[in-house]
Every structure is written in C-alpha cells, then in structure tokens.
Amino acid sequence: MATQRRSRRFTKTLAITAGLAALGLLSACSGGSTGTDSGFGFPSAEQEDGSTITVWVDASREPIAKAFQEENPDVPISIETYDGNSGGSDTFKTKMALFDQSGEGWPDVVFSTQTNDASWAAKETNGNQAFAAALNKGYLDQSFLDGFTDGALDPMTVDGTVYGLRNDLAPVVLWYNKPLLDQFGYDIPKTWEDYEALSTKLAAEHPGYILGTVGDSFVGPYVYYWGAQAPIFQLDGNTFSSNFDDEHSKKMTDLLDTMVANGTLVQDSVFGSDFVTKYSDKIVAMPGPAWYSGALFQNPDSVNAPAGTIGAADPLYWSGEDEVTGNVGGGVWYASSHSKNLAAVKTFLEFVTSSDTAAKLNAGLPAYDSAASTWLDTQAASGFFAGDFKGSVQTAASSVWGGWGFPSFSPETAYASVVIPALASGKTIADVVPAWQEEILNEAQVQGYDTK
Incomplete structure (x- = not known):
C-alpha cells in the first residue's frame, strides 16, 4: 500500500x-x-x-x-x-x-x-x-x-x-466549569448582560473566582470588542475607521471596566505560569476561542482540566440583538x-x-469541512467536555460577526502598547480609549490607509 x-x-x-x-x-x-x-x-x-x-x-x-x-x-x-x-x-x-x-x-x-x-x-x-x-x-x-x-x-x-x-477557525464560545456552576448554583450566562450580572454575584459571593482575563493582546480586541459588534477595527476599500463612540463599543468598555474593578476579570495572560497557578481551578466561565480546547484545557502544561469539568456553550451576545461572536x-x-x-x-x-x-x-x-467533522467527532467521542461541545462550536463557527476589518496590521499591537500597561497602572480602559484609538489610527496611517 x-x-x-x-x-x-x-x-x-x-x-x-x-x-x-x-x-x-x-x-x-x-x-x-x-x-x-x-x-x-x-x-x-x-x-x-x-x-x-x-x-x-x-x-x-x-x-x-x-x-x-x-x-x-x-x-x-x-x-x-x-x-x-x-x-x-x-x-x-x-x-x-x-x-x-x-x-x-x-x-x-x-x-x-x-x-x-x-x-x-x-x-x-x-x-x-x-x-x-x-x-x-x-x-x-x-x-x-x-x-x-x-x-x-x-x-x-x-x-x-x-x-x-x-x-x-477560531470562533469565540463561552467556556464554563460545570462543577463550579453547579456548586455555586449559577446558570450558564447567555448574553453579555447575563455575564456582567454573574460577575457581580460571583465577586460578592465567591471572591477569587474569575470569568476571564484581559491580559492578552488578542483577548480585548477579538474576544470582547469583536464579539460585541464594536466597530473599532473596520476597513472599507482603503479607508480604515475605528469608532469607540458607537453604543456597542461603549457598552463593552463599561462591562470590562466593571469586571476588572470587581476582580472577576484578571490581568494575567492565559499563557502565563501565574494564570495556571492561580486560576486553573477558579475559572467559572470564560469567553475564548475554540482552540482553547487543546491549548488550555487539555494541555498538561496549562489548565489541564479534569475530564468532564469544562464545557463549551453558545457565544454571548447583546440581549435583543444579533447572536454573533468574535474570532481569534x-x-x-x-x-x-x-x-x-x-x-x-x-x-x-x-x-x-x-x-x-x-x-x-x-x-x-x-x-476544511471534512477535517472539521473529524475533529469535532474526535473531541465529542473523547468524553472530555461537558455539555454539547460539538453543537456549541458549530453554532459559533457560523455566527462570527462580519463587521470586523482585515487591514495589513493587527489590533493586538495597539492594545498591548496602550491598554495592558494602563490597566497594570490602575487606570480603566475608558481612561485610555482616546489614546488607544489614536494608536490604532496612527498604525493605519503608517500602513498607507486613509482614516476617519
């Protein structure tokens, strides 16, 4: 053969x-x-x-x-x-x-x-x-x-x-810890509003447990703002725009600042040893890309969750609006x-x-469709994930918001250079939105785009 x-x-x-x-x-x-x-x-x-x-x-x-x-x-x-x-x-x-x-x-x-x-x-x-x-x-x-x-x-x-x-494909789903949700008596959040409300309860009733991180350069732009339909990274022909005054942008900025302040969003990188040491058994839920499945939850050098602990739920969305998600x-x-x-x-x-x-x-x-089917079936058959892993990932894959742009530069660099240091110094995201937006637009101009 x-x-x-x-x-x-x-x-x-x-x-x-x-x-x-x-x-x-x-x-x-x-x-x-x-x-x-x-x-x-x-x-x-x-x-x-x-x-x-x-x-x-x-x-x-x-x-x-x-x-x-x-x-x-x-x-x-x-x-x-x-x-x-x-x-x-x-x-x-x-x-x-x-x-x-x-x-x-x-x-x-x-x-x-x-x-x-x-x-x-x-x-x-x-x-x-x-x-x-x-x-x-x-x-x-x-x-x-x-x-x-x-x-x-x-x-x-x-x-x-x-x-x-x-x-x-890297659509964002909502990862959750089933035993912790059951232990605390919480439901899996379905909307961004549910997610923020859960953070308030979690901070008050179980301090030290978390709902995610803002400490990676990809998380802020791709997981949260893209998933919120925030038009901060858009391209139309050769014209690039970044709108932080849009209602979707402002709501997400407020949500993130609230959750950072109450401690349910941390500033550690998911790839850092500190995150693994401090939070592996304290993640109640966390929006993140499909590839977290292998990169974090089944990785012996990372979270390495016990089988049956982690599940993937449908992506979060704004109540009453399109059920879309981001992509990482x-x-x-x-x-x-x-x-x-x-x-x-x-x-x-x-x-x-x-x-x-x-x-x-x-x-x-x-x-690739046939390869995706093989991958999903392999994951589902492993018995590692709780809930309907295959169904939620498929839902997310077909729900990525189409309003995000693909210019010749990444949104990660501006977030890393402006937002992450600001949060570390005790500032809020709202405090540095003008500087963040300016950095994004400057990068666009350097790449030869018209900006507005």
Whole structure:
C-alpha cells in the first residue's frame, strides 16, 4: 500500500510538472523573483522537480509538518520554526521584504497566526511580485477549495483571488466549569448582560473566582470588542475607521471596566505560569476561542482540566440583538509565488488543511469541512467536555460577526502598547480609549490607509 501511495503521488507530481511545463512555467527567471506567466495568475520561477521545499511554521504547527514529512517520504521538505507572526509581530512581512531585496531566500510555504497578511502578501511591492501565490486561478483544484467552510477563505481573498488557506477557525464560545456552576448554583450566562450580572454575584459571593482575563493582546480586541459588534477595527476599500463612540463599543468598555474593578476579570495572560497557578481551578466561565480546547484545557502544561469539568456553550451576545461572536486568529498557510517546486507545495497544502491526520493534530477547529467533522467527532467521542461541545462550536463557527476589518496590521499591537500597561497602572480602559484609538489610527496611517 505504501508503494502504491508513493506511486500515485509521483504520478500526480509528474502530471502537475508536465502541466506547468506546457504552460511555459519552466522558463528561466532571475533569482526566482520574476518569470513566465504560469497560467495560474502569477509569474513563476523555473521549476526544479524533486527540489526541497522549505516550510515555515510556528511551534504548534510543527507536528503537522512533521506528520506530512513522515507520510510523504518522497517529498523533500525542510521544516523551520519561527514566531508564527504571533501578537502581530510582523516577522513574516519583515522577512519577506528582506528576501525581496536580495532576490532569493523565500520559503516555499509560510504559516501565519494572523488572518490579515493577505492584505500585503497579495501585492507587488517596490517592483517585486507578490509573495503569495494565487490559489484559485488554476493552481489548486476548485473542487478542493470548495471543501472549505463557507466564509473561511474570505479574509485571504483580495479582489476575487484567494491567496491563502485557512488552517483553523477560531470562533469565540463561552467556556464554563460545570462543577463550579453547579456548586455555586449559577446558570450558564447567555448574553453579555447575563455575564456582567454573574460577575457581580460571583465577586460578592465567591471572591477569587474569575470569568476571564484581559491580559492578552488578542483577548480585548477579538474576544470582547469583536464579539460585541464594536466597530473599532473596520476597513472599507482603503479607508480604515475605528469608532469607540458607537453604543456597542461603549457598552463593552463599561462591562470590562466593571469586571476588572470587581476582580472577576484578571490581568494575567492565559499563557502565563501565574494564570495556571492561580486560576486553573477558579475559572467559572470564560469567553475564548475554540482552540482553547487543546491549548488550555487539555494541555498538561496549562489548565489541564479534569475530564468532564469544562464545557463549551453558545457565544454571548447583546440581549435583543444579533447572536454573533468574535474570532481569534485561525492561522493561514501561504504558498510562495517564488517556489521552484509548486507540485510539492500543492501536495503539502492539501495535506495540512484537509487530511484526517492534520485534523487530529490541530488544537482548534479545522477550516476544511471534512477535517472539521473529524475533529469535532474526535473531541465529542473523547468524553472530555461537558455539555454539547460539538453543537456549541458549530453554532459559533457560523455566527462570527462580519463587521470586523482585515487591514495589513493587527489590533493586538495597539492594545498591548496602550491598554495592558494602563490597566497594570490602575487606570480603566475608558481612561485610555482616546489614546488607544489614536494608536490604532496612527498604525493605519503608517500602513498607507486613509482614516476617519
């Protein structure tokens, strides 16, 4: 069977290579930065069948890349780890700009934790072709692309062209501790109003127990403001806007300040050792992305909750308004337009996004429908989660608010530089909203956006 699989992959690679040659793709190019039109929507380098592809991943995706290496021994691959662009570090963009200057060195595939990289990776810069390869102009089969969850590829689509493949969806659900809720006699909150009311009761009746944190740069913008339909990060064409005066924005700012003041929202990072030490057994409920399932609750180095303790409930929403939620990342795989082995890149991309192996290694909900089904069934069958885990995650996945923007910068940097230090010094979020908004707009202007 292994020989047959290798034979099929080899035949498939030959077919792709032959097709590229027929399209004139094998014409020589200078440094891989320019080339003959591939017929796939981007100029390509001269193809070198059997050449090693270099793949950049973060530590969390390294096991998936290694699984590909193990199951595809006939595809030469070099795996390199980097920060994954986490926290809006811009490492991905900065490194590619350096390779553009030198005219060589681009990796063949890059994984990024950010969903906004297509806004720059799809554009020519300083005479250099776009880093990201167009994926839906003939390079990847449409039948394969159609297998992604509806809307999953929207953030990576520019003027109708898909430039990246979503690894996972990261809709926000409400995580809860069933034994603690039962012990305290509390119901699972359904709305943001319920959540705030619960914080008042919890602070008075069981001080020291918590309902979440505001200490991570992704939590404030993505979990709370996005989930509240707060229009603080919007993009219309080349015009960026950030509205903290909208009623949804103001209500969320008030809610967060109230809960920080009564101690039910803490300032520790969920990834910090202090959070694990102080709060692992004191989380009554906490809104957070689907990937908390593996990254926190089933992680031996994190919360590591006992089986049957943690459940996922439907996302919180404002009473009487649309039942929507936020989204925290959902990483993206990008293929390089400079790659000299596009056939191998295609094989890799299909494996890491759609295979059952990759699905089982994912900490969060895969963006590919069939892989998502495998992941959800595996989680449900494990018996680890209380309640209707599968139903709540599916509800959240189809309820992400569409009013959030995807410019070429992250909202995490402004939150980290303005809000987190302010909270640590005893200020409220309301105190620094003007400075926070100004920092966001400044970042937008630096990136070349018109602001209002």
